[in-house]
Amino acid sequence: MKSREDTDPRLHQIGARLRELRVAAGYSSYETFAFEHELPRVTYGKHEKGSNITMKSLLRILDIHRISLADFFAGVKA
Template sequence: MENLDGNIDLKIKEISQKLKELRLSRGYTSYETFAFENELNRVQYWRIESGQNITLKTLIKVLEIHQISLGEFFKDL
């Protein structure tokens, strides 16, 4: 079970890193600016990019901001 938890934590880190890469690819060097301009809670968005567990609702909202589907987001993960 411990190995499974470690694998899940690794996947969460991969998701958070990919979200950060999406933000950077849109020209936002600051997560704070991205959060503010897209009406996201700044602290919550920082948690997302730092690899904390997030809800599916939050993930879908961020992906909609980036105009990317769930399938497209997860295809390389």
């Protein structure tokens, strides 16, 4: 049984920010977003829920959205 999602609220804020960017990019479903950008669908879904994302995975998503690390985290109140 996978342990409960990580509970650090900042991880959830990062996930929410990823979701916000995905929706703003016009994708109502994370599956379609992940599929169209060749991201692992299940893993990407966990990222949006606040999983312990690695920097390389985050950078890959930010490159899709063409947003810098500084701009991404400026929108994360943590």
